[in-house]
Every structure is written in structure tokens, then in C-alpha cells.
Amino acid sequence: MAYRWGMAVDLDKCTGCEACVTACHAENNIPTVGSQQAARGRAMHWIRVERYYEGNFPDVRVKFRPVLCQQCDNAPCEAVCPTYAAHQNEDGLNAQVYNRCIGTRYCANACSYNVRFFNFFNPEWVKPLNLQLNPDVSIREVGVMEKCTFCVQRIKAAKITAKAEDRGLVDGVLQPACAQACPTTALIFGDLNDPNSRVARLSHSPRGSKLLEDLGAEPKITYLDKQPWHEPDTY
């Protein structure tokens, strides 16, 4: 059976350390653009950690929410791409084919989660940082849209090894860089089609909710959070 990759993000576990952000940059050759361009909204982070403050000083609670591409089943970015560069692949990944992208940026405008990034510049790495580039990931050039791929290079590699060893993928072994780096295991990645996988069970948790669920994009990422109706007194 085909895979259907998804993720569960446990917001009660996330400490906002941003290890996931760093890991993602390293794994996926994501360039930085410098402070000036970042101020103009041209920074690229396939995953970011949003901060929310609850309550008034001094009783402030900070809440962290890692936001990455939600790999929507009903993705608004796919419908608007004139070149089919953004499309759903057979594993339910929302794929971005860099070769096809002509940089209309429609997808970034259509995306409700603000997780698609346009390359305004050719990437540059200060030496010797160019030596740490991941050879398994394309380096995107100027004029191309990019976004979280769920570390498709790792998925590919794991599938190839599994096939060579004539076995299926083991749940929890294959992880994208963010999930692997997370010290509190707040990010859980896996196959939603396998009812026994951790992520499939967590996706049905009563703690779960989807980001901007009422928009109908049907994200494959579930956010787990203590819901107000669990313990009304605490809120």
C-alpha cells in the first residue's frame, strides 16, 4: 500500500528551542539572505517556531508552535500553479518540482500557512560553510519557489534501502531532520496509512487539531495540545 506521510506536533512538549529550524537549514541547504532582506520578508525558513503569549504580566505563558508545510490533502497552492510544479505525489506529499517552477509566486499567495518561500537571490554560503551542503538536496536558484519537502531525500533513501533488504519501512526510524533534532520529541513523523504507526494514532487523539482547519485545506499535520475542555479550571 502506498504511504501517506504525516506528522503530529505535540505543542505541550515543544520548548521553542528552534533546534528543528537549525536542523532543517542544515539538511536542506536553505540559504540565509542577510538581515536587510530578511526585514523585507525574504528570509527562508521551511520550519519556523511561532510564539504566542497568553495572559498579562506577570502571569504570562509563552506557547510555541512549530509551523512547517502542512502537506495539505486539498492544497490551495497546487490548484493555482500554472506549470504543475506544485502537485500531490503518490505518497501524499505536496511536491515542488524546481525545474518546472517559473516563479509566478501564485502558490505562496494561495498558501494559508505562509510556508512557501521564493528565492529572490542566488544562494551564497560564506566559506567554508559551502562545504557542509547536503549533496542529496538540490540547491535552488533565483526565481524558484521552495518549501518543506518532509525531507524527501531521506524518504527516498529509506525506501531504496528497504527495497534492497526486501522489507517494509519501520515506523519511527525514518525521520525528517526537524523530528530527528527535536530534543523533546515534540515532532512525530510517520505513515498515516499504517493504523499502528505512532503518528496515525496521535492524529486521532482528542488533543489534536489542525491549523486553520475551517479553511478546508485538510492538512496532514496534527497539532496536539491540552484542550480547554480537558481541564476547564486551568484556563
Next chain:
Amino acid sequence: MAFPRRKAAGAWPYWALAFLFVVTMATAACEFASPGQPSGAADRSRWGTPAVFTPAHATAGDAIKSFFDSRPDTVAQPFDFSHQIHLSKGAVCTDCHTGVEQGPRAGLPNVNTCMICHSQIATDRPLIQQLTKMQEQGLDLNWNRVYDYQPQAHVRFNHAPHIRAKVACSTCHGNQAEQTVARRAVNMTMSFCVNCHKEKQASNDCLTCHY
């Protein structure tokens, strides 16, 4: 006032106008539509990004060359290696391209790989003596790649699964028994890959190769 009358544009031969048009458009395309090169080292146009034609072709010249398929078939190599001789003596591809069954890259042999056999075999030939000398001096062979993708093509290829699927080396690399220094015998276009994947019922999902 009598300015010396210049010839009207209509008097230009059509081929010259056409030529001018092509040159202007190609230059403009280079200048404005500039998706580019990944290295920071490329020279910069006045727009601050390298002058590049399309994602797949670094320059307009490259695009035209690729359109007419005029890439040279041979690549100069540091050493006059003959595939023909080795294969006729019973060597097989995996003897030297050792990575091909395990990973993405087949691997190009270094001097030590050559010397596994050539410390004994044909030691009297000038080329082999040159090789022995290189090993003694700690030098290595700087092979040039025969088949290559532009980084802008965003293509990934993994040898191992193809070998496991029993695709013969010659399917993509031509009959090496007829080649001395390896030539680009097969033109690896996308349709070349896609057709074979269709035949063998392998996945033709874009993410199979492009990521």
C-alpha cells in the same frame, strides 16, 4: 537642411535583421530572466545576480547547444585508459566502478585501484610505468565526468537500485567494449529515463528523480 540621407531600415537584408533580433533577444533573456547558478562564484550582471538563461541552461549558448544536441561526446581524460582492452581481457565494470551496487555513485577508480592488478600485470608498458610513478609520488587520477547533469537540472540518480533491477550498464553507457576512453554514447534525456521507467513499471512520479 540636407543631412546625408541614411539607408532606410527596409534596405537591410532580412537575414541581417533576423540575426540582430536573435542576438538582442538572447542577450535580453540572459540579462532579465536570470534563474541562476548555485555557486556564489559566478560572475555578476548589473542586476546583482549571475547572467543565466533558464534553470536548466547556464547561458543562451548552452540552451541553443542543448537544443541542437551539440554537446561534445568525448571528454579529455588525464590518462589514456582503454575500456576495450580491459573488457576484452575479462575485467567487468564492477571491478573498478566499485560503488555501483551499493550507492548512488558508481565511483571512478583511483591509482591504487589500478595498481591492484597493475603491480603485476603489463608492468613494462610506458603507461603503466607512468601509473606506478604516480602512485609512488602520491598523485591521483583526476578523471573528468563523461555524463553529468547541470546542477540546475535538479536531477538525482542512484545507481544501486538500477543495478538491482537488472538494468545493464550498457543501457545507459553504451557498449564499453567498443570504446577506449569512455564516450557519451547515450543521450540521457528525460524521455530516455521516463520511457524505461514506463517499460519496467517503475515510478514516474516527479519526486522519483527531481528533489
